[in-house]
Amino acid sequence: MKFQKLSVLLCLLCLNPSLWGRESIRIATENVDLIFRVGDNGRLRQVYLGKKLLNDADIQHLTDGREAYLTHGMEDYFEPAIYVEHGDNNSSLELKYVSHEERILQEGVKETVINLADEKYPVSVKLYYVAFYDNDIIKTHTEIVHKEKKPLMLHKYASSMLHFNKAKYFLTEFSGDWASEAQESTQELLFGKKVLDSKLGSRANMFTPPFFQLSFNGVAGEDTGEVLMGTLAWTGNFRFTFEVDNYNCLRVISGINPYFSNYELPANNIFRTPDFIFTYSFNGKGVASRNFHDWARQFQLKDGQGNRRTLLNNWEATYFDFNEEKLIGLLDDAVKLGVDMFLLDDGWFANKYPRCNDTQGLGDWVETKEKLPNGIGKLIDEAARKGLKFGVWIEPEMVNPKSELYEKHKDWVIHLPNRDEYYFRNQLVLDLSNPEVQDYVFGVVDGLLTKYPQIAYFKWDCNSPITNIYSPYLKDKQTHLYVDYVRGLYNVLDRVKEKYPNLPMMLCSGGSGRIDYKALSYFTEFWPSDNTDPIERLFIQWGYSQFFPAKTICAHVTTWNNKASIKFRTEVAMMGKLGFDIKLSDMTLDEQAYCKEAVKNYNRLKPVILDGDMYRLVSPYTGYHSSTMFVAKDRLKAVLFSFDMYPRYAERMQNVCLKGLDATKMYRVREINLMQGQVSSLRENEKLYSGDFLMKVGLNIFTNQKMNSRVIEIVSE
Numbered sequence: 229m230k231f232q233k234l235s236v237l238l239c240l241l242c243l244n245p246s247l248w249g250r251e252s253i254r255i256a257t258e259n260v261d262l263i264f265r266v267g268d269n270g271r272l273r274q275v276y277l278g279k280k281l282l283n284d285a286d287i288q289h290l291t292d293g294r295e296a297y298l299t300h301g302m303e304d305y306f307e308p309a310i311y312v313e314h315g316d317n318n319s320s321l322e323l324k325y326v327s328h329e330e331r332i333l334q335e336g337v338k339e340t341v342i343n344l345a346d347e348k349y350p351v352s353v354k355l356y357y358v359a360f361y362d363n364d365i366i367k368t369h370t371e372i373v374h375k376e377k378k379p380l381m382l383h384k385y386a387s388s389m390l391h392f393n394k395a396k397y398f399l400t401e402f403s404g405d406w407a408s409e410a411q412e413s414t415q416e417l418l419f420g421k422k423v424l425d426s427k428l429g430s431r432a433n434m435f436t437p438p439f440f441q442l443s444f445n446g447v448a449g450e451d452t453g454e455v456l457m458g459t460l461a462w463t464g465n466f467r468f469t470f471e472v473d474n475y476n477c478l479r480v481i482s483g484i485n486p487y488f489s490n491y492e493l494p495a496n497n498i499f500r501t502p503d504f505i506f507t508y509s510f511n512g513k514g515v516a517s518r519n520f521h522d523w524a525r526q527f528q529l530k531d532g533q534g535n536r537r538t539l540l541n542n543w544e545a546t547y548f549d550f551n552e553e554k555l556i557g558l559l560d561d562a563v564k565l566g567v568d569m570f571l572l573d574d575g576w577f578a579n580k581y582p583r584c585n586d587t588q589g590l591g592d593w594v595e596t597k598e599k600l601p602n603g604i605g606k607l608i609d610e611a612a613r614k615g616l617k618f619g620v621w622i623e624p625e626m627v628n629p630k631s632e633l634y635e636k637h638k639d640w641v642i643h644l645p646n647r648d649e650y651y652f653r654n655q656l657v658l659d660l661s662n663p664e665v666q667d668y669v670f671g672v673v674d675g676l677l678t679k680y681p682q683i684a685y686f687k688w689d690c691n692s693p694i695t696n697i698y699s700p701y702l703k704d705k706q707t708h709l710y711v712d713y714v715r716g717l718y719n720v721l722d723r724v725k726e727k728y729p730n731l732p733m734m735l736c737s738g739g740s741g742r743i744d745y746k747a748l749s750y751f752t753e754f755w756p757s758d759n760t761d762p763i764e765r766l767f768i769q770w771g772y773s774q775f776f777p778a779k780t781i782c783a784h785v786t787t788w789n790n791k792a793s794i795k796f797r798t799e800v801a802m803m804g805k806l807g808f809d810i811k812l813s814d815m816t817l818d819e820q821a822y823c824k825e826a827v828k829n830y831n832r833l834k835p836v837i838l839d840g841d842m843y844r845l846v847s848p849y850t851g852y853h854s855s856t857m858f859v860a861k862d863r864l865k866a867v868l869f870s871f872d873m874y875p876r877y878a879e880r881m882q883n884v885c886l887k888g889l890d891a892t893k894m895y896r897v898r899e900i901n902l903m904q905g906q907v908s909s910l911r912e913n914e915k916l917y918s919g920d921f922l923m924k925v926g927l928n929i930f931t932n933q934k935m936n937s938r939v940i941e942i943v944s945e
């Protein structure tokens with residue numbers, strides 16, 4: 229920590245235009261500098277973004293750069309950050325520096341606010357930058373406000389604009405689809421634009437999540453190369469625009485997707501954009517990911533420092549086909565496995581149109597009498613008797629047209645009044661822009677928790693994008709829908725968090741159709757994919773691990789791809805927040821015994837996996853093998869996972885060098901999680917090595933067997 233003292237408010241006010249041309253503003257973390265300077269014309273320029281400058285005096289030599297927050301209607305010919313329309317139909321905006329303030333929010337966290345204003349129109353824009361010194365993370369957003377007589381029409385309102393001047397740019401995105409989320413691909417950015425965006429509204433990230441990696445000059449590796457990793461904390465439509473101009477300069481504009489989102493802003497109301505969060509690494513992606521993981525656990529994630537419970541979920545074990553007896557049988561399975569909690573999934577509610585499949589019942593949140601004559605209460609009591617916590621699946625923002633809710637409250641549903649409805653997964657989205665609907669959705673959660681205060685967990689699902697796009701509530705402000713929907717959702721989630729601050733919740737959206745860092749301030753973890761084939765999960769979890777720590781990534785053992793052994797399936801799941809979605813009767817006794825042992829091992833290793841440093845050693849994208857290790861913060865313990873996916877015939881195995889250990893310490897290497905009677909074939913098993921050796925020479929972790937896996941515990945002695 230290089231901060232000397234917690235100072236309260238350091239305020240620099242520079243209203244005097246004579247300072248233009250001299251003022252520079254430095255947003256700094258331990259290794260990164262983002263520097264602005266006020267140009268002779270009074271406009272703010274980004275003059276530097278890169279490795280920390282060691283010599284303060286050098287800052288005065290920074291003269292180049294681009295206007296920091298470019299406006300529409302002036303002399304720039306490329307994509308602007310902001311585009312507004314004044315009451316007189318003029319749509320130009322010229323933002324000049326007015327002042328800036330800096331304050332320490334807490335130790336190691338400093339906020340800088342830069343105030344810009346137009347001289348001709350009473351419109352001002354504040355640029356916020358929060359620098360997390362130890363994490364090399366910068367969080368930025370914008371506030372727009374005006375005092376014009378008529379409302380100001382916002383056409384574009386970016387959270388952030390960043391400029392780069394490098395020889396080459398490579399963008400890595402993580403696009404995919406349902407069951408193939410977070411697939412990594414990289415392309416060079418050449419002249420023109422590349423846009424990553426979503427206009428799906430609620431299940432906004434079904435095809436692409438709101439994060440990217442940008443490597444400079446060459447494609448960054450795990451430990452080499454310059455890379456900026458950025459993400460938008462917004463649970464709705466987003467847009468990242470990457471534009472290379474005629475000088476080969478790149479601008480990156482991040483924010484809410486302006487598509488069908490013109491926003492009418494009345495005077496004196498503040499329009500706050502979502503946070504764009506980024507880190508910059510000069511030593512590859514591994515560092516950048518660890519920056520995000522540490523920052524998230526410390527500052528952003530709900531209960532980021534807390535524990536996570538293992539669980540048994542009944543979804544894949546039963547789908548909709550269950551009753552009280554079956555579920556009680558599964559509670560016994562949960563006890564035998566040694567997990568902490570049982571999670572009751574979809575299919576427990578509605579009576580007029582019982583939820584026996586996904587075509588009906590959504591919206592009617594009372595237990596189906598036929599399936600659960602004694603309600604959830606009986607199951608909770610049974611679970612408690614067996615020492616298990618109990619969680620419940622809900623999807624409170626949605627409705628099936630075949631439901632009592634729809635019959636009673638069609639006015640609460642987003643739908644086109646004069647056209648036939650079309651459905652995504654047989655359902656429609658409730659109109660969260662309407663405060664009455666917000667109350668209702670909060671009431672679903674609050675009602676269940678009031679009736680059953682012992683509910684220890686929710687899985688909150690969201691299976692449909694916003695379809696039939698028309699809000700009965702917003703009337704002549706239809707283009708507010710996408711933004712106000714998300715704000716309505718946050719209003720509900722704020723209320724849930726305030727009333728039930730310690731309630732863990734899983735964020736789900738038909739897999740990870742809704743995953744971002746704002747949502748994760750309300751949720752402790754997320755469901756990355758309905759695809760639980762362990763081979764596919766190696767790729768999907770690899771993708772999410774770029775930005776999200778293991779403790780947020782739910783990973784369940786199921787029967788998907790049961791050509792892979794239970795050991796392989798479990799060991800993939802152990803790299804995240806471990807759960808099971810399987811009946812014990814789907815396993816042999818040996819397999820059951822293995823799983824129990826694996827749960828015990830996982831509980832012991834949780835502090836390393838969930839709260840340690842993650843090192844991605846071998847990428848599944850090699851196609852043959854994959855390996856990831858986790859190292860405890862004190863570097864006394866580590867655990868390494870290795871997977872032979874599809875090794876080549878007679879492939880010569882290379883040692884894999886470990887990372888993150890203390891070179892001066894001695895570590896015992898031990899393969900754990902063996903099947904009954906299995907003897908470790910790891911050449912180095914049970915031997916003692918120095919951290920130096922393990923990091924320079926490495927271990928021979930891979931084999932020639934298809935779908936073989938190993939867990940290796942490394943403990944300092």
Ligand code: GLA
Nearest residue numbers: 543573574736737738739758
């Ligand atoms: C979504 C989720 C699944 C499951 C089903 C229930 O698809 O991703 O895990 O909860 O809904 O309908």
